[in-house]
Amino acid sequence: MAKILNFAHRGASAVCPENTMAAFRRSLDLGATGIETDVQLTRDGQLVLIHDEELSRTTNGSGYVKDKTLEELRALDAGAWFGDGSFAGEKIPRLEELLELLLQRDTVLNIELKNGIFPYPGMEEKVIAAVRAYGMSSRVVISSFNHYSLVHFKTLAPDIETGILYMEGLYRPWNYAATVGAEALHANHLAVLPEFVRDAAQNGVVYHPFTVNDPKRMEFLIDAGVAGIITDVPDVLAGLLARKGR
Numbered sequence: 694m695a696k697i698l699n700f701a702h703r704g705a706s707a708v709c710p711e712n713t714m715a716a717f718r719r720s721l722d723l724g725a726t727g728i729e730t731d732v733q734l735t736r737d738g739q740l741v742l743i744h745d746e747e748l749s750r751t752t753n754g755s756g757y758v759k760d761k762t763l764e765e766l767r768a769l770d771a772g773a774w775f776g777d778g779s780f781a782g783e784k785i786p787r788l789e790e791l792l793e794l795l796l797q798r799d800t801v802l803n804i805e806l807k808n809g810i811f812p813y814p815g816m817e818e819k820v821i822a823a824v825r826a827y828g829m830s831s832r833v834v835i836s837s838f839n840h841y842s843l844v845h846f847k848t849l850a851p852d853i854e855t856g857i858l859y860m861e862g863l864y865r866p867w868n869y870a871a872t873v874g875a876e877a878l879h880a881n882h883l884a885v886l887p888e889f890v891r892d893a894a895q896n897g898v899v900y901h902p903f904t905v906n907d908p909k910r911m912e913f914l915i916d917a918g919v920a921g922i923i924t925d926v927p928d929v930l931a932g933l934l935a936r937k938g939r
């Protein structure tokens with residue numbers, strides 16, 4: 694039986710500021726076998742890891758990521774907002790820093806293209822170049838809520854796995870996955886039923902539901918046959934997988 698992937702959502706985001714190197718490193722210590730992160734483009738075309746298009750929730754800056762240069766973004770604090778402030782000094786990472794961290798490991802990286810609101814033309818090409826430069830093509834899955842972008846990505850890099858992000862209501866999403874050229878369904882976990890997982894598998898499509906933090910729900914999805922789970926608490930999932938021999 695294939696191992697079920699344990700994707701740390703934005704890194705170990707329950708215990709560290711999301712999408713920081715501290716969060717990524719900690720997730721590996723907590724047993725994650727995969728990491729999910731969100732990528733956007735700076736004004737000068739660099740790939741940075743941050744969830745919101747606007748800076749003020751997770752940094753001491755304000756305004757949009759797309760309007761700032763890498764240098765301006767690197768001057769911001771992306772850790773002080775979290776918990777007791779002990780992560781002050783954490784920066785917005787570049788995608789390349791995370792690829793570097795994973796170089797000597799077998800962790801799978803789920804790069805979510807955050808291009809649903811701002812389309813970030815050219816981001817697909819830059820992500821492909823970075824992933825290839827680090828020899829990670831066979832260890833990444835690229836997801837997005839922007840399915841036009843996923844089609845574009847697949848045209849550029851047919852060998853790199855893609856995953857369709859969606860919230861609910863897709864009819865026979867495994868057929869839709871074939872249309873988009875995707876291998877995986879990154880569904881809101883509440884939209885996942887065991888018969889969907891079974892039918893998707895029969896059509897060669899796997900499920901990686903997000904964001905699952907309740908152990909009972911994790912167990913339900915594991916028993917349903919998902920290939921991976923995206924969670925804020927990779928330690929909880931790692932413990933459960935160990936107990937179930939998965």
Ligand code: G3P
Pocket residue numbers: 702729731744805836858879903904923
């Ligand atoms: O990739 C799964 C999940 O991260 C999608 O939603 O908003 O957390 O990026 P969000």
Ligand code: MG
Pocket residue numbers: 729730731805
């Ligand atoms: Mg995400």
